[in-house]
Amino acid sequence: MRLSRYFLPLLKEDPKEAQIVSHKLMLRAGLIRQQAAGIYTWLPLGLRALDNVERIVADELDKAGCVRVLMPTLQPTELWKESGRYDALGKEMLRFKDRADRELLYSPTNEEMIIDNFRAFVQSYKALPLNLYQINWKFRDEIRPRFGVMRGREFLMKDGYSFHLTLDDAKREYAQMYDTYHRIFKRLGLTSIAVSADSGAIGGSLSHEFQVIADTGESALYYDAAFDDIRAGKVEMSGEEMRKLYAAADELHVPEKCPVPKERLREARGIEVGHIFLLGRKYTDAMGVDVAGPDGKPTRVEMATFGIGVSRLVAAIIEAHHDSNGIIWPEAVTPFKVGIVNLKVGDAGCDAACDALYNALEKAGVETLYDDRKESAGSKFATMDLIGLPWVAAIGPRGVASGTVELKNRTTGEKMELSAEAVVTKVAG
Ligand code: 5CA
Numbered sequence: 001m002r003l004s005r006y007f008l009p010l011l012k013e014d015p016k017e018a019q020i021v022s023h024k025l026m027l028r029a030g031l032i033r034q035q036a037a038g039i040y041t042w043l044p045l046g047l048r049a050l051d052n053v054e055r056i057v058a059d060e061l062d063k064a065g066c067v068r069v070l071m072p073t074l075q076p077t078e079l080w081k082e083s084g085r086y087d088a089l090g091k092e093m094l095r096f097k098d099r100a101d102r103e104l105l106y107s108p109t110n111e112e113m114i115i116d117n118f119r120a121f122v123q124s125y126k127a128l129p130l131n132l133y134q135i136n137w138k139f140r141d142e143i144r145p146r147f148g149v150m151r152g153r154e155f156l157m158k159d160g161y162s163f164h165l166t167l168d169d170a171k172r173e174y175a176q177m178y179d180t181y182h183r184i185f186k187r188l189g190l191t192s193i194a195v196s197a198d199s200g201a202i203g204g205s206l207s208h209e210f211q212v213i214a215d216t217g218e219s220a221l222y223y224d225a226a227f228d229d230i231r232a233g234k235v236e237m238s239g240e241e242m243r244k245l246y247a248a249a250d251e252l253h254v255p256e257k258c259p260v261p262k263e264r265l266r267e268a269r270g271i272e273v274g275h276i277f278l279l280g281r282k283y284t285d286a287m288g289v290d291v292a293g294p295d296g297k298p299t300r301v302e303m304a305t306f307g308i309g310v311s312r313l314v315a316a317i318i319e320a321h322h323d324s325n326g327i328i329w330p331e332a333v334t335p336f337k338v339g340i341v342n343l344k345v346g347d348a349g350c351d352a353a354c355d356a357l358y359n360a361l362e363k364a365g366v367e368t369l370y371d372d373r374k375e376s377a378g379s380k381f382a383t384m385d386l387i388g389l390p391w392v393a394a395i396g397p398r399g400v401a402s403g404t405v406e407l408k409n410r411t412t413g414e415k416m417e418l419s420a421e422a423v424v425t426k427v428a429g
Contacts, residue, residue, distance in 0.1 A: 022318035023148035038145025038153030048335035079112035091206035133160030133181030165242035179239035184205035189330030206278040211270030327388030
């Protein structure tokens with residue numbers, strides 16, 4: 001992509017409304033723009049990062065045997081009356097009427113609708129277990145939307161729902177998703193701690209929040225110091241081992257009953273990027289969902305549900321990966337892998353060398369943002385630092401003369417003088 005043809009609306013000043021670094025950087029680097037409280041446009045650069053997060057989430061879920069669907073964001077209210085949650089969600093649920101005066105709502109979560117789909121088709125235990133998920137926009141009329149897409153009103157969520165013949169099967173799936181979630185967040189460049197949590201309005205007997213440690217996080221958590229060793233990569237642990245360690249959200253932490261001695265107990269703030277719930281029969285009882293069991297008798301279905309804050313993750317990744325100059329994207333989610341800085345646009349040699357490098361990178365399948373605008377070198381480098389692409393390749397008259405490109409690694413700051421071919425090999429690897 002040539003920057004002269006792109007849409008990258010950067011802000012020069014720190015926006016006053018932004019209190020935390022990810023919100024500031026998302027606005028300054030032209031990733032999002034606020035349209036109303038908690039409601040955002042995803043600008044081209046932000047959308048590329050969001051799409052990458054979505055793709056990784058979907059890829060790991062598909063590998064774990066989950067099956068993707070897409071439900072509508074607008075729902076009739078009847079299902080919610082059937083489950084008993086129509087009143088429970090109160091003002092957080094956005095309701096309105098269509099032209100025929102029928103009441104609709106904008107989905108805040110989808111237990112009711114997925115169950116409605118399930119019961120329309122599944123009559124026998126033979127179809128179980130079944131884990132269906134979607135990645136779709138939700139609306140919750142939060143009292144205090146804040147920190148940009150971190151706590152939005154409209155936000156992108158991965159919501160998964162699994163169906164089982166027995167509670168043990170549901171527990172097995174819950175454990176498998178617990179492990180899958182750790183894998184997903186790791187691929188996104190994040191280390192998460194799963195803490196026992198209150199299941200709130202979703203409900204169920206057991207729930208874990210997946211928290212990314214950050215000073216700006218909205219949740220308070222308490223955990224065994226062993227998690228710090230896991231986070232630091234000093235110790236490897238299976239999900240089963242991790243689940244035995246103490247980790248609790250604020251509301252479940254009772255100091256008097258805490259099994260971890262004081263010197264091994266850590267207190268931190270975290271960003272909740274995922275939340276899993278063992279629902280049991282909460283919804284299937286309310287909505288009367290049975291399948292024929294192995295004995296042919298109607299058997300009530302057991303459920304679990306699994307959420308990931310996809311749009312929130314983009315902000316969480318930035319909280320974890322930035323410096324004073326801007327974002328530092330992990331390679332897995334970066335909107336472009338390489339930026340090319342033409343230091344003298346209009347100079348025939350520089351233009352030709354940059355074009356050649358750009359074409360070679362594109363040909364190698366490397367997503368490249370080529371800054372071909374007539375701006376000062378300083379401003380171009382500052383832009384690259386701000387938008388945080390992992391690699392920046394700069395070409396000026398000196399490089400043209402010596403046949404080299406200056407390649408900078410955004411994470412380490414290391415600079416190398418390489419041939420154009422060597423740059424392609426290095427960044428494509
Ligand atoms: N049905 C269940 C699981 S699919 C559910 O709705 N769970 S949830 O309420 O915990 O939401 C799932 C995830 O969505 C949360 O862990 C969080 O990462 C994200 N999320 C929730 N509210 C917001 C919000 N206002 N803004 C951005 N992300 C949010």
